[in-house]
Structures are given as C-alpha cells and as structure tokens.
Amino acid sequence: MTLMPHTGTIPSSPALGSNLLCGLSAPGISLGHQQGTPCKKKGVITMNHTFAIVLAAGRGTRMNSDTHKVLHPLCGKPMMRYVIDSLKTAEIDRLLVVIGAHAEQIKEELGLETEYVLQERQLGTGHAVMQARQSIGLTGCTLVCNGDTPLVTSDTYKSLLSAHQQSGAAITMVTATVDNPSGLGRVVRNDMGEVIRVVEEKDATAAEKMIHEINSGLYCFANSVLFSLLEQVRNDNAQGEYYLTDCIHIAKAMGLPVHTVSVADPYEISGINDRIQLAQLEKKLRNTINETHMKNGVTLIDPDTTYIDAAVSIGKDTVIGPGVTVSGATTIGKNCFIGPGCLIDCSIVGERAALHQAIVRNTVIAEDETVGFVAGVSTASPASLPQANYAVHVQTNPLYANSRQA
Numbered sequence: 001m002t003l004m005p006h007t008g009t010i011p012s013s014p015a016l017g018s019n020l021l022c023g024l025s026a027p028g029i030s031l032g033h034q035q036g037t038p039c040k041k042k043g044v045i046t047m048n049h050t051f052a053i054v055l056a057a058g059r060g061t062r063m064n065s066d067t068h069k070v071l072h073p074l075c076g077k078p079m080m081r082y083v084i085d086s087l088k089t090a091e092i093d094r095l096l097v098v099i100g101a102h103a104e105q106i107k108e109e110l111g112l113e114t115e116y117v118l119q120e121r122q123l124g125t126g127h128a129v130m131q132a133r134q135s136i137g138l139t140g141c142t143l144v145c146n147g148d149t150p151l152v153t154s155d156t157y158k159s160l161l162s163a164h165q166q167s168g169a170a171i172t173m174v175t176a177t178v179d180n181p182s183g184l185g186r187v188v189r190n191d192m193g194e195v196i197r198v199v200e201e202k203d204a205t206a207a208e209k210m211i212h213e214i215n216s217g218l219y220c221f222a223n224s225v226l227f228s229l230l231e232q233v234r235n236d237n238a239q240g241e242y243y244l245t246d247c248i249h250i251a252k253a254m255g256l257p258v259h260t261v262s263v264a265d266p267y268e269i270s271g272i273n274d275r276i277q278l279a280q281l282e283k284k285l286r287n288t289i290n291e292t293h294m295k296n297g298v299t300l301i302d303p304d305t306t307y308i309d310a311a312v313s314i315g316k317d318t319v320i321g322p323g324v325t326v327s328g329a330t331t332i333g334k335n336c337f338i339g340p341g342c343l344i345d346c347s348i349v350g351e352r353a354a355l356h357q358a359i360v361r362n363t364v365i366a367e368d369e370t371v372g373f374v375a376g377v378s379t380a381s382p383a384s385l386p387q388a389n390y391a392v393h394v395q396t397n398p399l400y401a402n403s404r405q406a
Contacts, residue, residue, distance in 0.1 A: 049140035050161060051223070052092045054083055055128050056147035057100030057119040062274040068102035070147040071109055072278060075285050076309030076327050078109060079272060082150035088113075090157035092143070096135060098128045124241030125217075126233045129226070138224045141165070144244065146217045148272045151281065156218075156263060163261045164220035170256035171225070171247060173198075174218040176266040185215035185245060187260070195258045197249035202238040215245060216269035225256065285310070301340075315351065339372065 060069025070080035087095055099106050100119040107116060117132045129144055136142065143161060145152065156174070164172035173195070175187050186208050188197050198215045199208050221229075229247040237243065251258055263269055272278050289310060290303045297316030300306045307325045308314075314326075315334030323341045326332070330344050333351035338344070342358045349355070349365045356372025365371060 050091065050093045051136050051140055051142040052087050052090075052095050052157075053117075053129055053132050053136075053142055053144045054080070054087070054095070054097045054114075054147050055125060055144070055217075056080060056106055057098045057103075057122055057128050059101040059122065060148075060273070063278075064275075068105045069272070071102075071105055072272075074150055074272075074278065074282055074310075075289060076311060079150040079278075080106070080109070080147045082310075083145065083147055083152070084110065084113065086152060086154040086157060087143075087145075089154040090143075090161070092157075093140075094136070096132055097147070098131060100128075124235065124239070125244035126230055126242035126246060129244055130230045130242075133227050136223060138227060140223050142221050142223050142226055144217075144219045144221065146271060149217065149269055150272070151268045151270060151285065152218065153268065156268065160218065160220050160261060163259065167259040168257070169259035170222065170251045172220045172259040172261065173248070174216040174263060174269060175213050175260050176216060176263050176269055177213050178266045179212070181209075181212050181214050185217075186211040187213040187215055189213075194252075195248060195260055196252050198245035200237070200239070200243065200245065214266075216263070217271065218269065219244070221247075225251070229254075333367065 056068070056070050058069070063069045063072065065072070070083075071078045073079070074082065084095070084097075094115065095113075096115045096117050097106065097110065098117045098119050100122050103116075103118065115135065117135055119128045119131045122128075132142075141161070141164065143157065145157075160172060160174055178184070183201050185198050185200050186204055187195055188199055188208060188211065190196050199205075201209070226247070229250050230242075230244075232250050233242045233244075233246045235242050248258055267281070267284055270277070270281055272281060286307060287303070289308050289312075290300055290306060293308065293314050294300055294303070296314075298314045299317075299319040301320065302322035305322045305324075306320055307327075309327045309330070311329045312326045312332070313330070314320075314332045315336070317334055318332055318336040318338065320326075320338045321340035321342070324338050325343045325345075326338075327344070328346035330347050330349075332338065332344070332349040333353065335352045336349055337354040338349075339354070339356040339358075342355050342360070344355070344358075344360045345362070347360045347363045347365065349360070350367035350369065352368045353365045354370045354372070355365070356370075358372050360371070
C-alpha cells in the first residue's frame, strides 16, 4: 500500500476493533494479555507470532559507493550480517528484509536466509514498513530495525520483545542518552515523562535540538496497531518522506500507550551512514574483539596495532606481536607465537606453531611448525651484517611452504 497525505477524515481501521493483539486495546478496552498458540511455521500466523522487519532499501548516498551501504565490511563481515545473525538468535519467527536500491546485492549476500519485500520508491521509513503489510498481515507482533546498526546485540532484541509484551504498550521503542545528539531524532516527553513524539533533526525547534535523548530506530509494534497508524502518516516534513517515527504521536493522540527502554551503551545503537562512521565503529568493535581475546587468555603485545576480524578464533596462551592482522575465518590454536607484522587470512594455524614475518592465506600450518625467516646478529662489523630484509609468504599449500621475498 502506498502512503498518501490525508487531508480529510482519518480512515477507519479494522485494527482498532475487538481483535487487538499482543495485549493492546483502544481506550475503554482492557489491556490484559491475550493468549495464542506459538507457531514457528511460515504461513500459520498466531497472536504470539513474532516478525522482524529490517530496513535496507535506502541508497546510502553518503557512502559514495557502488556497493550497498549495509554490505560494507565491518571487521571482516558485512555490517548487515551482524544484524541478521543477532536476529536469528532472538526468537524471531519470520525475518523480512525491505530492499530497494542495489536489491540484488543484498539478495546475493543473504540468499534464502530471509524473506524479501521490495520498496520500489524510497519514500521514507514508514513507507518502507508499509510494503510488508501483505507479507505479514494484521496479526502478531513486529520488531522493526535498521540494517545499518550492526552493534545491536541479540540480548537487546530479546529485551525489547520481552518489555513490549510485558508492558502492553502500543509501541515500545529503544532510546539512548548521548552527549552529542546532532543529526539524530530527539525523543520529546511531556511533564510527566511520557513520550509524546519523536522529532527529526531537520524538523526540530531550537529547544528540541537541546534534548539529548535520541531515538534508536528500533521498535516493537503489534501489527494491527502498526498498520493502522501508518495509514495516518503524512509526508509534510522537511524531507517530504513518510516517517515511521510519526506513529508515536499518532498513537498518543489515539490514547494508546508508548513505552521506552534504554541501552546503557549508546554505541550499541550507532548507525553507519558514511565511511567516517564506519571507521569509528570499526575501531570500537576491534577494541571489543581484542579485549575479548585477552580475557580468554590470548596475549596481545600491542592491542592498538593488532587487527583481528570478528570470525577469528584464537586458543589460549597464544602470543600475538604488534602489527599483526588476522582476518577471515581463521583459527589459531593454543600456545602459538605470531610474530610482529604477520598477516593471516582464512587459514588454520596448529597448536604451538610459530610464525615470523609471515603472510599466510588459505593455508593450514601444522602443529609445532615454524614458518619464517629469522636473522640473528651480534658483535658483527657493519660490512658483514646479513641481508635480513626478508618476509615469508605462505599461500594455498596443504600444510605449509615458504618463499623468501627480498
């Protein structure tokens, strides 16, 4: 359904009749929870059926790339892959991705892991969600999130769903308080602390721009309420778009409760719009990855110059020198030594192996093997010093082999 500006009476909606789901009701109707039979099968939808809609139709022009924004790698993995993997472990029954620009790139990456909904014209987030109406219908509950917020954890998704179901609210949204809210949607509350609307930066007044509580773009709705609210969204704003956030003030005007939950670390809900933000989040995530390995018993001589991708596994008591890059689906065993400047990509390094100035790609290094060139110098005159400007390159060998490169 295409969203259009409404100039007359708000259209009636079957969603506000007696069949309100997930414990929701119109004014005067009890907010008690209704019971349904859980069902995980596609095509059989019940009151407790949970959907997730991932918004990934935008062009991402600020990335200035021929690759879709959500497919740019973050610590070796497309940023959208983090979103999909977290949702898969968050007890979601059906997962839908709204696609538009560069749609084939996303389908090639995700394949049959998700269902797809096409937004042919990118007319805003509200319009994007409306495209999923025929796919999920008016029963069940829906979590809505963005494909460019890769750090949101599965636990946060689970907490949002749980809070929504327990609160009986029409809408539950995730917020955060940040020091610098510039460019982000502000959460506006009344004197009683209730959320009354979300205002985008370009539409905010000077007073609203002083608010530090921001909207994360992460919500949970009852499908019946979601689509009846979307039918009333207009595009009379600075962007000329149909904002999903407008559902907040429409719900309040209808007397439906809006609930919020907050995240302790605002970085978790950070979105990526350009390469600067991509680099900032990559640095944050790399620090987290390095700290996790160190807590698990890995020694990093210089964490600031050590780059380890998200899919890498490293055994305890392994020592990694400065300037090392470990990428792809690499596994390093216990008690290994990875010397300064090594690059290891998509390889397996056996226990107790030692690598010195090695470049290792698509290779298996056997246990107890030493790979690399080491020059030892003591009390020699300058004229007799050995030429030690060698690196070792290991690639596509069943065990290991080395070739010295001057």
